Structures are given as C-alpha cells and as structure tokens.
Amino acid sequence: MHRELTGDQPTPEGVPPAAAGSVTEAPTMPARRVIAIVLGALVIGALLNAQSLLETAERQPFGTTRTVAMAFAEPLARISSTLRLDHPRSAIDGVLHPQPELVVAEPEPEATSEAPAAVSSPTPAPTTQPSPSPSPTPTERVVTAEEPLRVYVAGDSMVGQFGPAMVDLLDDTGVVTAESRAEFASGLTRPDFIDWPSEISKLAVTSDPEVLVFIIGGNDPQPMKLDGVVYEPGDDAWVEEYTSRVASFMAQLDDQGLDVYWVGMPIARDADYSAKMELLNGIYATESERYESITFVRSWDLFAGPDGRFSEYLPNRNGDVVDMRLNDGIHLTTAGAYRLARLVVAEIASAWDLPIE
C-alpha cells in the first residue's frame, strides 16, 4: 500500500500487474484445446472420484437436484468401478482414514433407509463387549474431581458453536469431563448419511457417557423416502414417520441408561423455517415426556425478543446488546452458543448437584 511513498513504479494504466509480468513468458493455447483439456480433466477427475461424488449426490435432499445428480453419479460410479478407476481413491482413503475396528466388529446396521425406523429397532451394543454399568440416577451418584461426570454433546452443525461452549462451561466446574461431536447436515430424516441411533449406541463402548446432550432438527425439514414414495416435510405420513423415529431413538436412549438433555431448536430468522422447527420441537417435547431420563430443554424463547419474534441481537449477561446469530439466521455466534450452553449446564448442574457460578 501507499506505493507513492516508496518510489515504486506504478502499474501502467490498463495493464494488470499479473499480466504485465507474464506476457513474454506464459505459454498460450487456442480455446478449443483449453476446452478439451478442461472437459477432459473434469471427466477424468469425476471417474476417479466417482464414489465420493455418488455419496455427495446421495446426501442431497430428495428432490429434482438429487434426482439429476444421481442420474449422473450412479452410471459414473458403475463405469468407474468396471474400469477399476475407483481403486486409487480407495487406496488413498485406506491410508488417510483407516476404518476404526469398532465398526468392523459390530453387526452391520440395516443398510436401507427405506424401512421405517420403528421397525428396524436400534442395534443394541453387542453383549460380547464390556457392557456399560447401568448409570446411577443423578441423586445416587456423587460427582467429584476424582470421579468426574462424563458428558457427551452431540448433534448437527449447531454443535459446532454450542458444543465447545458446553465443554468450556462444564470444564469450569472441575468435576466434569465433556466432549462434543458435530456431524454437519445430520439429523433423523437421513440415517443413510449419519445414523444417530447407531452412533449413540456405539458410545457405550467408547466414551461411555452418563449424560448426553443432543441437538438436531435443523436439517430435518427435508423429504423422506418410504417404500419408494417421497414424502414432503409436514405431510401426515412424514410427521408420523419422524415421530416414530424420535420415539424409537428415545426408547433406545432410555435403555442405554443415559441422562439425556434433548435441546430444542431456537427460533430462526426465516418464518417458514421457524414454523418447521416449532413442529419438530413439539414432537421432541411430547415424546420426551414418556421418559424420566429425558429432559427436553426449550431454547426457543431464549433467542426471541420481547415481542416473541426472532431477534438477532439480545442483551448478554453484562446487559450489553450483542449479536447472537450467524448470518444465516439459524446458527449461533459464540455469544449465542454460551447463552444456550448456560441454560443447559444449569439443568445438568441442578440434576447432578454440580458446582456452578
């Protein structure tokens, strides 16, 4: 900056510096060849990455985009596999992301997502594994620094901000070990992508938490495919299926002996989206009432203004008005994440008698 101060030669008008230095050196080629190379490179790249492309396409919400993407990705993956062009990618993935043994040891969960989840009841932890000690209820267990409470925070991208805030506040108590896991774009409508019931059942032999804090829903207003028919979010069949998935997941959580804090989605900027979140929150709240072990934590009003509507700015603990939401009007800023985390931590603290400020 301030080139005038340094005596540097100013760039001649009309000739960008990048071009000025490159005119004599950079080799050139005709447009036809450029187009051929670009298209060729994309086809080769697509064939080599066909499996990854197919997975990306499968992950799209059911609808036109996904149908078109699948129409290209499926034959591409077949060609790639016939020509064995998918081998280099598998080899690289094998080196970079070795599959954890746990997954291999477990029985394969039902691969198809089309059967209603209520029928395919969650896979219990294999009996050969050391089964988790049945968690004592909050009142019996004395939490100390030597025997800290094990808390696991999980869910979709909301956990990206909320999870670390939870971990931080719980660490401050000195008597909790907490970890968090955010799976972007996950939920209960698409178990083919992330199957939360299965993921949480695996926890029994890994982190073995006593407390689970769970938040999803943001990605769930998307079509579900049941027996080949696609249902739009809000349809009766959709609501019925979603409710049964929530019910079966909650039954599993109760079976696992977890003390669960199911956090509802906060109000969002977009009114239509908010209405969908309110629908899902209603399902979570109603279903959780059946279980002593599951507390539904309502976050809706925490992020609404005095008029009950979405408010991007809210007063923090010092009374300063601060920005609580990211630009999408859904996710939380750090300030928003701490606002929500304090509410949830207070719930956990009162149940387990934790020391908090």
Add this chain to the structure above:
Amino acid sequence: MLFPTVQFAVFFAVVLTVSWALVKRPVAWKLFLLAASYLFYAAWDWRFTGLLAGCTVINQAAAIGIHRASTDRRRRWILGGAIAADLGVLAWFKYYGFFVSSFTNLLGRAGLEPSMPLFDILLPVGISFFTFQAMSYVIDVFRGKLEPAPHLDTAVFVAFFPQLVAGPIVRGSEMLPQLRSQPDAQRIEATRAFGLILAGLFKKVVIANTLATELVDSVFATPGAHSSMEILFGIYGYAVQIYADFSAYTDIAIGVALLLGFRFPQNFNAPYAATSLRDFWRRWHMTLSRWLRDYLYISLGGNRGGKLFTYRNLMITMVLGGLWHGAAWTFVLWGALHGGGLAIERFFSARREPRPSTTAGRITQRIVTFHVVCLGWVLFRADSLGTAGEVLTRLFTAGGPAPAVTPTILLLIAIGIGMQYVPRDLGTRLEVALGRWRPAAVAGTLGVSLLVLDALGPTGVAPFIYFQF
C-alpha cells in the same frame, strides 16, 4: 456457488464452452457473460440480484451524468450522490446492526435506555466487493481517467462472476478495455490458469480447511480450554489459514477469468515474506490496498501535508479499511493496529538513514513483521474483544501439554509459511514445461490432481472466509 464444488465445475464447463463459441459476436457474448454472472449470484440468494442490478444502474447513470455535466459543481453533486448511494447500501446491510447496538450499549452505560429498532438484516454476499468496484468506476470517470463504458460493458464489469463475491477488486481501466476488444481465442494463458486453480484448490481444501477444523476454530471458540502452546500454534495456524483461504479464492478467480480470456490483477505476493508493515500491505490483498490508497488515502490528502497530517491519514485509512472487513470493534482495533504500525514505521524511517540491510537484519524484520501481523489476526479472528483478550492472556499464562498441536498441523503451517519463499520463476518454469505437454497428458494430470485434492481435504466444504466481508 462455491468454487470447490461439483456444482461450480459443471457451471464453469458450460460457461467456458459457450463463452468461446460466442466470442466473435460481442453482444451475444457479453449478454451471456452477464446472464451467467447473475445465475452465479442467484445461486447464493436470488433476492439480492436486484441489489446488484440497482448498484449497476445507479453507478452507470452517475458516470454518464458526470461525463455530460456542464459545470464542475454539478459533477461533484452527482459524484457525491453516487458515493452516498453506494455507502448507504453498504451501511444499511452491513453496519446498521453494529452502529445501533454500539450506540445503545454506549447510552446504556450512561444510564439511558434508548429504544432504537434492531432490524434483522441479512448481509448480501460480496456486497463489499461489488460496491467498491462500482465506486472506483464512477470516481475514475470523475477524475477523467476513464470514459463511461457502454451499459452492457458496465453491467458485466460490476457483476462478472469470477471476482464478484470475494475479489480481486478489479478496476474499470483494467477490465473494460478487455470487454471492448474481445479476447484472442488463439492465445489463452491456460497453463498459468491451471496452475493458479490447482494451487488455489490445494490451499483452500487441504491447508485452510484442515487447519480450521483441526485446531484454529477450537482455539478461538474456547481459548479457555487450550494451553499456551496450543494457542500460539492456533494463532500461527490462523495466519496460514486466512492467507491460504483468501489467496486461494483470488487465485482461482484469476485462473477462471484467464480461461475466459480476461487478465485480472495479482492480489497476493508472498505477504509473510514482508520486512515491514508497509511491505506487508504491498503484498496482502493488493487490490484492496491500492483501492484504499487511490480513493481514500489520496482523497484525504495523502502525504501532501505535514507529518502529523500524514499519520492522521494513515490511521483513518486503516481504521476504515478495518471496518470494511467487518462491522465489529475487533476490526476497528485491527485497522488501528496496522494504521499505528504504519505511522510508527514512517516516523522512524524518516529519522534514520537507511542502513545497508544484512541477511540477519532482514530475517529479524520478517519475524517481527510476521508477529505484529499475527497479533492483528487475533483481533481479526476473535468474535469479540473479550475473546481476543482471553486468547492473548492465555498465550502467556496457560502452561501444560499441547495435544492439539499434531504433526499434521505443524506440517501444514510449515508448508503455508514455506510457500512464501518459493522462487517466483519456479512457477513460471513449471507453466512453460506444462505448456509443452500433450493436451491429453495435461487433462490427465489435472484429473489426478482433483482426485488427490478431494481425498486429502476434510469432508464438507467450508465457505471462504472473505465471503462474509
């Protein structure tokens, strides 16, 4: 539409093919580029295409008005109106919430309770970039450096998709002549473009995304959970991440434009090899630096007054430059740090005879400059002054192990810093070598590179950092 996605790859393959097919018919060619650019922008949020169109119309009308105006007074009024409109749009969408919340909090401390409505305003992607680009066009016409361009040319210039959402900030004098005389379909600097795009994808997908997810995000989200050593490498990691992320975007933008036959200005030139802050700003986001220099610093009077006058102008330029990056006090302080640093450098360089520089001296200058820049990045990345303060406090007070500083993190930071010292002609030599290959071999190499990049990066694509500015 993010660059490193299948969606963009398909979009670009179509645009590239059709654009060169139409290039001999200028009107159809420009209309096509315009339509493709609006489609690209609409993929983010179609509602804001009207804003982009409105910005184009107002600035084009002002440019023509200034050109035709009979009196100087009239010209000034039109210029003032156009700038007020551009800044007004920016102020409403970007700064309203910041100003009102700051004002409310200030009065709240004084015991008053003002009731100013805090609207929920969505920030349109790239607004800081296209308003600045449009303003430079009008000011250049006012200064007599540029004639008003035909409507269609101006519309393409403001909305051209490669640079639309995150720069580089191209000037009318650079882009408009290239639109007027269509590009030569026989002479495309394609190997340079391929090099820029691949380097950009590598920096974004492998370096920036991995550093962010593995260390940096966590350090800045919960500094309280990290030891001094983790915080130190979190800061270094962010310095590498923001360079890799932002320079990646402009590298890809420049490469994509080059394939379409347009030459864009360079935007980064090994910024962490800078030996002073002044040097840093000649190497970092160069198109913003020169925008601020030409349209703000010089308009304020530049260094044509006394010493204090110059320091004042440096400070104002950098503070406003900081605010351009985001509506928060952290950005104001970041700008003030750089403005103050530049003023101090100027003060000492005016007093001392320049000494012959030794290798050891240059290395020391580079290390000091890099660390001052890193101090700035803490303010830049932290979401509040409180977080920035906590990061800086814990940097010196939190002992303990650093399990989050993994060999991968160290390697990526080393690559990111090492990149600044790669000789420039190495890239040129590679391009020349690549230019001699058969097209099939080039396509194969690029295809295999896509495989490696996709495999190395974390899953899910994080947006580029500069989109939010």
